[in-house]
Each structure stands twice: as C-alpha cells, then as structure tokens.
Amino acid sequence: MPEALKDTVKELPGETPAAPPADGRVGKPRSLWSDAWHDLRRNPLFVVSAVLILFLLTMAAFPQLFTSADPRYADLANHYLQKPNWGHLFAPDWFGYDIQGRSIYTRVVYGARASILVAVVVTGLVTILGTAVGMLAGYFGGWVDTILSRITDIFFAVPFILGAMVVLTSFTERSIWVVILSLAFLGWTQIARVARGSVLTIKQADYVMAAKALGASTSRILLRHIMPNAIAPVIVVATIALGGYISAEATLSFLGIGLAEPAVSWGVDISSGQEQLRNAEFVLIVPSVMVSITVLAFIMLGDAVRNALDPKLR
Amino acid sequence: MGRYVARRLLQMIPVFLGSTLLVFAMMYALPGDPVRALAGEQTVDPAQIAAMKKDLGLDLPLWHQYWNYLTGLFQGDFGTQIASGRPVADIISEAFPITVRLTLFAFAFTVLVGISIGVFAGLKADTLRDRALLVLTLLLISVPSFVLGFLGQYFFAFQLGWVDPNVSVEASWDELFLPAVVLGSLSLAYVARLTRTSVAENLRSDYMRTAVAKGLPRRRIIGVHLMRNSMIPVVTFLGTDLGALMGGAVVTEGIFNIKGVGYNIFDALRHREGATVVGIVTLIVVVYLVTSLLVDLLYAVLDPRIRYA
Amino acid sequence: MTIIDNTTADVPSGPLLEVRDLHVEFHTRDGVAKAVNGVNYSVSAGETLAVLGESGSGKSVTAQAVMGILDMPPGRIPRGEIFFRGQDMLKMSNEERRLIRGQKIAMIFQDALSSLNPVLSVGYQLGEMFRVHLGLSKKEAKARSIELMDRVRIPAARERVNDYPHQFSGGMRQRIMIAMALALEPDLIIADEPTTALDVTVQAQVMDLLAELQREYHMGLILITHDLGVVADVADKIAVMYAGRIVETAPVHELYKRPAHPYTRGLLDSIPRLDQKGQELYAIKGLPPNLTRIPAGCAFNPRCPAAQDICRTEIPALLSVTERDGTELPGRGSACHFWKETIHG
DSSP states (O other): OOHHHHHHHHHHHHHOOSSOOOSSTTOOHHHHHHHHHHHHHHOHHHHHHHHHHHHHHHHHHOGGGTOOSOTTOOOGGGTTTOOOOTTSTTSTTTTOBOTTSOBHHHHHHHHHHHHHHHHHHHHHHHHHHHHHHHHHHHHHOHHHHHHHHHHHHHHHHSOHHHHHHHHHHTOSSOOHHHHHHHHHHHHTHHHHHHHHHHHHHHHTSHHHHHHHHTTOOHHHIIIIIIHHHHHHHHHHHHHHHHHHHHHHHHHHHHTTSSSOTTSOOHHHHHHHHGGGTTTOTHHHHHHHHHHHHHHHHHHHHHHHHHHHHOGGGO | OHHHHHHHHHHHHHHHHHHHHHHHHHHHHOSSOHHHHHHTTSOOOHHHHHHHHHHHTTTSOHHHHHHHHHHHHHTTOOOBOTTTOOBHHHHHHHHHHHHHHHHHHHHHHIIIIIHHHHHHHHHTTTSHHHHHHHHHHHHHHHSOHHHHHHHHIIIIIIISOOSOSSOOTTOOTTTTHHHHHHHHHHHHHHHHHHHHHHHHHHHTSHHHHHHHHTTOOHHHIIIIIIHHHHHHHHHHHHHHHHHHHHHHHHHHHHHHTOOSHHHHHHHHHHTTOHHHHHHHHHHHHHHHHHHHHHHHHHHHHHOTTOOOO | OOBOOGGGTTOTTOOSEEEEEEEEEEEETTEEEEEEEEEEEEEOTTOEEEEEOOTTSSHHHHHHHHHTOOOTTTEEEEEEEEEETTEEGGGSOHHHHHHHBTTTEEEEOSOHHHHSOTTSOHHHHHHHHHHHHHOOOHHHHHHHHHHHHHHTTOTTHHHHTTOOGGGSOHHHHHHHHHHHHHTTOOSEEEEESTTTTSOHHHHHHHHHHHHHHHHHHTOEEEEEESOHHHHHHHOSEEEEEETTEEEEEEEHHHHHHSOSSHHHHHHHHTSOOGGGTTSOOOOOOSOOOOTTSOOSSSTTGGGOTTOOGGGGTOOOOOEEEEOTTSOEEEEEEEOOTTHHHHHHO
8 A cells, every 4th residue: 555655646626625724824833843842742643653762772873772682583492482571571472473583572573774764865765756756846836846746746746655665676686775765765745745835835825035136046935934934834744754664665676676685674584474474463463553553653743743833723 | 617628728738748748758768779679698680679560660759759649649559568569458458457347446445444544533633543543544634555565465475364466367356356455555545534623624614603503403404514514625536536546556556566557567567568668658647637637527516616617 | 880781871761782791701721811811882763873993802703602603612701692683692592593693683703705605606506595584485585686786786687696705896795795684684783894895995895884774774784893994984983902891881972072991992092193293102102911911900901002000900890980070971081090180081
C-alpha cells in the first residue's frame, strides 16, 4: 500500500475546502510559532509522540544501549524457534529467536537504524526538493509554473509503491542509499504541491508586496519573506509523510525489493517472518509492531503540530 | 465549463506521455536481458540473440523504442510478452477485472464504513466516543496494510478457519471480502477523519445556526444542510482515492495471492517483461488521470461557488 | 423607589415577549464566562426595542437564548424565564420550541453570506420554510419564494430564484435573510446587527425596508446593534447593555437628550458630530471587562469617569429615573448609583 502517496493525495482535498478563509486571523507569523509551541507543550498527544520518537531515535543511534548481543549472531541451539520469554526483559530471548537462531529482540533494536535512517533521509531530501520546486512554481508563475507543475503531475500520476517497485528492480545491488534515493525520486511531489499552494497565498500578502516595493532582491524575498511563512504546512505534511516512509520501506522489503539480507531492518525481518507465520508468529509480529508504533508516533506528532499551527482550529 | 474540460484534457497529454516515458525509461534501464533469459542454461550464438533482438526492436535507442510503443498503443497494441508470446492486452484483460473488482469492493467498504464513522464522531466532536474513534483511525493508519493482511490471515484463516488464506483464480466476491477490508482500511481511516473534521467544522457554521433558527427538524438540519456541505471534500477525496486504491491493490494481491494486475506486475518485473509492466502502469495512470478530472468536475457540481473557466 | 422593569410600562395589552432575570453562562477553559447576568426586557406587537451595547455585552447571547439557538453546552441558563405570549419557553419541550422558531419568532443574522447555506439556492432555502412548516409542495413553495423575493424588492425575482447566495450583492443577500424571516409572518423578529456588514448607503435601505415591513405586519422587533445611529429612526425604546446587564432603559429620543448612565453618555459622546469639527473625538477609556472576571460592584466602574467607592463594592440595581421634582419619567431606568448627578448634571 503506498502509504506515503496516500498522505499526498489525502492531505490535499481535506485541507482545501471551498470556503474562503472567513477571518483575518492568518497573518501573524511571529506569534504563530510561539503560540504553537505554547499549545504543543500542553498537548498530551505531542508529549507522548515526542517522547516515543526520542526513544526510537536513541535506539537507532545507539543500539548498544539496549542490547549487548549481535543481531547477525545465529545460535544453532536456538534455531528451533524458541518461544519468547516475557520475563526476560531486554535479554536476547525476550521475544524468542527466528529460524536461524537469531535473537528477535536484538534484531528489532538494530533494525530501527535502517528503517528510521531511510525515513528521515528520504523526508529530508523530499522536503528540500519539494519546497524548492513548489516555491519556484508558486512564486514565478507563468511558464515556470506550467512546466514545474506538469513535471509534478507526471510523478504524481505514477502510484508510489508501483513506481518504487519498478525503480528498485533496476538495481541489482540495493544498498540503503539506493532505497533512499529511489523513494526520494518519486516522493517529492506532495510537498511541492503543498509548498506551491502556500506560496501562492503568501505572495499576495502585504509584507511581500512591501518588500518588493522596497526593491528587495528575488532571492531575498523568497528566502527571508516567503519561506518562513510558507514552511508551516510543509512541516506538517513532512512529519506525517515520515511515518509513511517507514511504512513504505517495510512494504518494499516485504515485497522483496527493498533492503535485503544481510541488511538488518524491520522490513527485512517482516519479509523473512512471513514465511514462518504458521510456526513462529513473533518473527513477524514484533517488527510489525515496531513499524506500527513508529508510524503512529510520527503521525501523532504531525497531527499535533498541525493543530497547533492551524489557527482555524483554535 | 467546456473550455475548462478541453484545457484539462490537453494538460493530460503531456502528463500521460511523461509518466509512460518515465516508466518506459526505467524498464529500459533494467539490468538483465529477457531474450538471453529465454535461452536459459543453453549457450546460444550471440549473433542469434542479436537477430532476435532486432526482430523485437530491442536494439533500437530508447526514444525510438518508446515511439514504436506509443504508435502501437494508439492502435490498441500493448505489445507481446517475450517469453510466452502472449499479447499483453490479453494478460491485462484477464487480470484487470479482478483488480477492478477488488478495488471497487474496497471502495464500497471505505465509503460506507468510513463516512458512517466520521459522521458519528463529528456530530459529537471532542467527546469520549469521538476520541475513541480517532484513536482507532490512527491505529489503522499506522499499521501497514501488509501487516493487517497477515493479521487477517492469521486470525481468520489459520486460527478460526473462516476463510482460505489464498484467493482462488476466480476471485469470487466472498473470497475478496478479507482482501478488500485490508485494502480499504487505510482509506477508511482517512475518510473517517476527513468526514469527522468536515462535519465538526460545518456544525459550527453560521448557516447551521440559521437552519436551527428556521425551525427545521433535526433530521433535516443534519441530513440536508450539514451533509450537503460536509460531503463536498469527502466526495472529492474519494474520487482521487480510487486511483490510490488501485495502486495499493498491488500489495494486497501479493499477500492474498490474487491473480490481478499486481501479481502480473511482479511476474513481469521478475522476468524483465518491459511491455507488460509499462502497459499495466499506463492503464493505472490513465485511470488516475480520468478520475481526477471527473472529481474536479464533480466538485463544481457539488459546490456552486467553484467556477472553472 | 422600587426595582422596576421599565420596558413594559406603557404597553397595556401585555407584552409579546418578556425576558425575566435571565442568566446565561459559558463554561470555557479559562473559567465560567458570565455572559448575561439578570436581564429583563419586553416587547409588544408593533413595537421596536433596540438593544445597544459593545461586543461582549451579552446582547446577542440574550437574543440567542430567546431564539433557543444557544450552543448548550458550553452555554447554560442557570436562572431566568422567557415568556412568549405568557408561556415560559424555557419550560417547553424541544419540539414545542422548534415550532415557535421560524413560525412565531424569526431571526435575521448579521452576516448574510455565511448565514445562508452556500450550496443551496436561495429559492430552496426560502421554500424550505413553506415546505417544512406548511407542508407545501416544491412547486407551491417556489411560487411563494418568488412572491417573497418580490416583497423584499429583489429585482428579477423569478429569474434569480435559483441563484446561489454568493451570486447576490451584500444588500440583496440581507434582503433574502429578511424574506426568510418574514416567510411565515412571525409575531416577533429578532435582528442581530442586520446592517453592520453592509455599505452605509445600503444600510439605510435595508433598515427602512425592515421598519416598513414591521409596521405592515404589526410585528414586534428586537433590534440588536452597537450603532446608535441605526436605532434613532426606527426604535421605540432602547435598552443599553454592559457586561451582561441592562444599565439603562429609555424611550429612544429621551436617551439621546438626557442619558442617565455614564456609559450611555460615553457612547453618545463618542459619536462624531458635525458641530464638533476640529475637537478631539471622545472615547470611553479602557476595554470591556473579561466576562470570566467581571469587576466587583458596578461592572463599568474601572472605566467610569465618575466612579466612587460605592461603585467598586455594590452592584447598582436598575431603578426608575425621575425628574428633579420627583415626577416619574415613564419608561426610564438607570443602573447607576449616581444617576441623579448624571441626568441632572
């Protein structure tokens, strides 16, 4: 399922109901961020998701803190898929072993790095590329907009997971960077559309007109006046998309065209776990739960940030 | 309106050409060689292979191959599979109805359940029941569909034995129930959230207050005034979602072993059958382009404030 | 001297609507906002009561309570009675109240663009009144809608009946609101800032139309406004509200001549006048009170130029106002400890 694409398609129609903005409460850029921060700190949704994300990031950065075992170490004594020992918290046999006798717990801890790295880097690339394309299209309009918008449409029309499948099969060796670049290559359209839309609105604002009248250079107007104000919806969409990329990486690995062994990632484990579903469900369930929790954390964060940044909802 | 449709149709041409070229170029870049693969373990004369390639037009540069493909496409020729010799059009006409059936089933599920949940939550926004439903939709969004698929298989097929874990070749409606629920669940969550927001927002609007002040019965206030407005973003979303569901069906078909277009794409990718992959993706792109045009037109019908010129 | 409800004083036939000791509060995150704190007023058939006040004075909330369109929760009516033709509407069932809305009491809102349903034609929205309340067919309802649009002088009504609200000008939209309120010839119309959103020239036209129709149908009219200029020509009597209370009542012309409350005087002084050219315009200092923390004593005391110690401790009751020699001034009342000083200088 093209989760990341779903976000794309889904963000747009919901956020653009036909009603014109009824009130003038939109244009207070400085207090918007401090107001948002004030709101966020009080929002349990934000606090929970932020703590969760910090925890997951720590796991990705320093897996040694959580387990001393080696994720690739296969103990033949355990190869008969030993069942979980729920009492053995943080021990290698906490969630049992997979068919090769590798600790599921250890693999899940180490798998965080690949999954989160893919999602974070893809989101970063997609945000930079999408914002650039969207801002240029929205600000210059005319033929620049026509060309950039059509290119965006072209990439948008190809279903995300389907496109990623085609791109990824053209690589025989799928390192983590290949996966990252492939996802970014196909994923930037959503942010471009959002950025273009918000630039179109902001372009009309008085302070941009004033800056133009005062003879500010185009790059200065774009970077100093437009970007800081156009970035709020981009951040919201990017946060939610990040969860989508976690899911996309796992889906592609599940389909056998994402990361592959010997790489350690949740998707790789899910992929190998599906063959053992009847005998040892935990090989599949544990990494699946980790993926779900991570996606949930980012979506909750995005939701909380959106509510804080959207003055209409106050 | 007529001019708008004409303009949109014109805009669709470069998008159609661009996205098919995109996929075509990717297939062109694929490593491996379908002709050589045909020979299997046998050693064949390189000259023979070259001759065969020339026959199939595979020795031509990318743009020329693409041109040949396009001209064929406009004569209704989707190309031929190299290994089996079957026309790609045959494969598509066999697989597509199954995917369409799965997609429509999932779509119906999304519409019925998603809108009901959304209205139910939105009418009582910020209550316990609203929050509970929001958490439920968040969970549905967070769990990747292939995990949902496995959970469904695990419980309903292996544990309870209610359904067969794999769907037969006929792919009858009752067999497709579980796959459709899995495929539709993510959209369902989005539809529910969108409906909820829309209902809750419109509930606070001035014209709802007017409707109450007019002394209309509650049934009418909700059924006509609230729903007529709240459904506008939902309907437009559902339109674009149809294309997304079709893309998602590829994964669902993989889980349940359904012989639709998803299955055929996997197969074609494995055997480097470029024409099949491009043909199927092209079809999905066209479905997406047409539905999004229809949605935009529908939008203008639903909301008289929208004017296309 | 007794606590009085002056607004009923000169109507022998008994009022159409009578609000008694109405309290409305809202439960918000910042605490309980006391929007209405014991309001009394009444309107008779053919009479126009203007309710005057700044935003947040409780004038609209009172009207919404009368209409039965308050959002509850967060709104709550802890105390009070609202009699319509002698029956307390707050004791009625939801269905009984619904049948009064639109048929007996109708309301005109400030912003016609947002108050009309954007996706339904004006013909549909007008016709709905006839279809729902009178059970007319679609066709009959449409004919009546066209009649109604003619009645409020919308040009080319027959052609425009299927148009949508956004296709009309502001003034025309407000006429549609008026037509909708008039549809079933109600006994009472509540107009909440009906002309605030309009251009000045259009304001007068709409106001004249409303006044004309009111006379013709002999309806009661409650006109809610913050604009003293609007009320002068059409109202019979005025109630000035501040922080959820009525602070002064008077027949319309008396109020302009001799205000008996410092707040009213401030409002009058802040109207620009031609004969004051060149002078600085007066403004009441300070801001309206936060309704979750209304000042003790007279709510106006922090802004009042004449405030004394007693104003900070005791809430002044609405008392009848008399001449220097003690003759009653009919229909007049003031909730100021120092009304005598205010009115007699």
